[in-house]
Amino acid sequence: MTAVTKRDLVSAAFGLWIGMSGAALAQSAPVVVELYTSQGCSSCPPADAFMEELVKSPDVIALSLHVDYWDYIGWRDTFASPHFTQRQKAYAKAVGSRMIYTPQMIVGGLDRVEGNDPAQVSEAIRRHQAQTSPVRLVVTREGDQITIRAEADPPLTKPARIQLVRYLPEATVAIGRGENEGREVKYTNIVTDWQSVATWPGVDPFEMTASVAGPDPVVVIVQTEGPADVLAAAQIR
Numbered sequence: 001m002t003a004v005t006k007r008d009l010v011s012a013a014f015g016l017w018i019g020m021s022g023a024a025l026a027q028s029a030p031v032v033v034e035l036y037t038s039q040g041c042s043s044c045p046p047a048d049a050f051m052e053e054l055v056k057s058p059d060v061i062a063l064s065l066h067v068d069y070w071d072y073i074g075w076r077d078t079f080a081s082p083h084f085t086q087r088q089k090a091y092a093k094a095v096g097s098r099m100i101y102t103p104q105m106i107v108g109g110l111d112r113v114e115g116n117d118p119a120q121v122s123e124a125i126r127r128h129q130a131q132t133s134p135v136r137l138v139v140t141r142e143g144d145q146i147t148i149r150a151e152a153d154p155p156l157t158k159p160a161r162i163q164l165v166r167y168l169p170e171a172t173v174a175i176g177r178g179e180n181e182g183r184e185v186k187y188t189n190i191v192t193d194w195q196s197v198a199t200w201p202g203v204d205p206f207e208m209t210a211s212v213a214g215p216d217p218v219v220v221i222v223q224t225e226g227p228a229d230v231l232a233a234a235q236i237r
Contacts, residue, residue, distance in 0.1 A: 031060050032108060035062070038066055040073050040179055062189050109224075163195065
């Protein structure tokens with residue numbers, strides 16, 4: 001699917017997020033923004049550029065997920081994964097929609113923004129920042145191992161998934177064919193792996209360790225089934 005709008009970039013002011021080297025703490029969680037994009041989509045570069053601005057905010061975890069359904073047009077996206085396409089489809093199914101779009105941003109697991117609309121995304125981020133979460137998430141790292149601890153007060157009324165995300169901070173791609181032929185596009189926070197590592201009922205405290213070999217930053221996301229509301233998130237760069 002193609003984008004609906006193109007708008008100039010705007011910068012947004014965000015609040016304070018607590019972060020520490022080697023450990024991450026989420027109580028008022030940073031807002032997770034997922035961009036569904038493709039190197040083969042001519043409407044996507046403005047949204048990719050807006051993501052470059054979002055990643056600068058300490059109160060936002062901005063993640064670029066490259067989908068594979070543009071590959072047939074003539075350029076195979078070097079970062080695309082069918083798993084990311086399936087995740088985007090799952091978001092659509094959760095709200096009873098049959099349509100998916102590129103670019104599309106999903107804010108906090110709930111707000112869906114089709115096309116490149118920085119103003120709408122920024123407003124959605126502010127709404128999520130104003131909310132409080134019952135989940136307290138602490139993530140620490142020692143070498144190639146992370147420990148994830150979470151507790152909910154009050155307890156959750158439905159289960160949540162503990163998800164582990166790895167991403168490449170940035171890359172510039174020279175696109176040789178397709179709608180963006182001849183362009184060089186910079187991509188930021190490019191998701192390379194997204195795994196659901198546990199289902200947490202949300203009643204008793206949760207703790208687990210996981211392997212995180214390699215230099216890529218780590219993001220842990222606690223999200224209700226659907227996928228739906230992101231309850232907590234933390235990252236260790």
